[in-house]
Structures are given as structure tokens and as C-alpha cells.
Amino acid sequence: MADHNPDLVEDARHELGVSVAEMREANKKWQAMIRSPRARAAASRYRSVLGAPESVVRRKVGDLECEAWLWPLPLWPTLRFEVLLAPTGAVWNEWLVRAPGAEPPPLRTLDDLTPWSCTVDEAARAFAPVRPLEGSAPTRWGLAFTAPDARGARHACVAEFSWGLLQRVAVDPAP
Template sequence: MGPMPPGKRPASPSAGPFTPLDFQLVLLRRMADHNADLVEDARHELGVSIADMREANKRWQAMARSPHARAAASRYRSVLGEPEAVLTRQVGDLACEARLWPVPLWPGLRFEVLLAPNGAVWNEWLIRAPGAEGPALRTLDDLTPWSCTVDEAAQAFPPVRPLQGSAPTRWGLAFTAPDGEGVRRECVAEFTWGLLQRVAVVGTPAGG
């Protein structure tokens, strides 16, 4: 995690506009189910309480579910401001727009919102910042919480099988990877907002 962003959570989190700091708390709230200790450290770094985190998540859910809610793409722009970068990503035959924002808690990452040609949000998750060096992923020991993104794990241990997540902001991958002794293991990795949360070893492939 990087240095604390300028300013801390004001005394009354429900007052005022929803800010980029609030959005970081939304990301952390989902990750707390798997990595409470890491979230606790991040919360202290941001200078916020558990109640602040819960309130931010409550406000985010209320904005998303309101009958008068903005479209998802507009909501992200209103909360996070203008994107740091706007890129074109090819998805099959379609040219899609990717909007990237910095996330101070993870300086090497960016929050990406991928838009379909009609403007609908197709995906929203954390990715490695363009030009930033990713982690060296060689064995299971390298797959520590918050160490890599979905794409990085998929590229390090092909072939992978996508798994349905337990919530809209969660993803899973099934693959094989060597342990510290070089024995290949069948694994399931779980991601929240695109960031690795945990890896479970589920078996050893035949002949592994």
C-alpha cells in the first residue's frame, strides 16, 4: 500500500459528497470477508473507522439501487472525477472504451471501468497500471493476498478456467501451479474487485 492520501475521513461520513476516499472504503468493505487483517491495516492508514467503512458502503449501495440512479459509467465519473486515462480495448470484434482511475491505497494499480460500444458498463475492477511492473508469479508461494490481479494470475498459470464468483464484484479462477517443492497442485483463486484475496489447493493432478 502507498502513502496515505491527503486528508482523512471527516467526522461525519454521511455528510457531503461521496468522494474517492469513500470509494476506497467500498472496495475494502468487500475484501474484509477474506482478509480482515489487511483491511484493518488499510483502514488505519486511511484514518477511518469500521463505522465509516460501513457507512460508505451503505451510501454506495443506495446510490446504485436508487430508482433515480445515474448510469454506472456516470456514477463513477461523478465520484472519481475525470479518468486518468481513456484507452481502447478490443473485446472480440468490438472496440470498447476503458476508463482508468488511480487508487491511492494501491499505487501500482488502477480502477478500470470497461464500457461497451453502447456505453453500458461491462466490467469494473482493479488492474495493473499501464507501464507498472507486475509481480513475479512462479509458485503458489507468490500468490499472496492482494499480490496480483485476475489477468496477471491467468497469464502466469495457463490454462485457467473462469469460475462464477459469489457476488457481482467477485471472480474465481481454477488452474494448476507448482508449490514450493515443484509439485503441481490444482488450485482455486478468489478475487474481489479484480484483486487476489486467497488461493485454495484442491488436489494434485494425475501424474503431478
């Protein structure tokens, strides 16, 4: 997320009381863990780092049944880190989602699409129809859609997400 919004990451680091050195060390350990030749399966890796999930729910995605593991986040109390697992235990997806029972943000115009304001699913619902776009890395997604500005003029947009959280929106200025 620091690639897109370094100031927000810096503010979050201060809010969490973590030094730059601690943040870098945590990232170094995570990268070593996921790239190790003896790396654990993704599901057990998340359990070892995050502990037991706050909740585990059955979910149906199209015709596929899966299990969703959800963890709370100190920085974002209205979000959860979600890991979707196939019946085989393989991780299908990992990203941030709105916590059960938490109200999604009102998303009506381009002004509402600020960094870290919404998840992929929330933007997709608010500005349907959308076209999913491949991200620049495994933890990144994109959506193409049209959205109105404050005056109601519609614009073509491309939203970029990291770990499921909005990072930025590129807007075609011509309505």
C-alpha cells in the same frame, strides 16, 4: 474484501486514516446509490464518485471495441480501477488492473499467490491455461488452474478474486 481478508482491510483502513464509522457510511451511501430506483447509469455513477478518469484508452476485447476508464488508487499506487464501457456507454466490467508501465509481480509458485498480490489477468497469464469460474457476487471472479509448489509439484487450485484482486487460493494438497 473484508469477507475474505478482514485484517488486510483493517490495515488498509488505518493506512487511509478512515474510521470504521466513515467506512460504513461510505458503503451505506454507495449501496443506496446503486440500489436507488433513480440510480444513475454505472458510468456516470463512477464519474460522480471518483471524478474524471486519469486516462481513457480504446481497447479491443475479442471482436468488441470498448473504452477503458482508469483511476489511480491511494492504497495501491501500482494498480488502477478500470471500468470497461461498451460503445453504447453501458459498463461491461469494473475491477482492479495493473497500472500502465507498472511491473506485475513475479508469479511462479503457489507461495507467490498471497492475498492482494495480483489481479485476475496476472494470475491467468502466469498459470495458463486457466478456467474462469463464476464468482459468488457480481464483483467476484474465480480461476481454476494448476500451479507448482516450491518443490515443483503441481497442484489443482481455485483462486478467488474480489474487484479483480486476489483474495485467496484453495489448493488441492495431492500433487
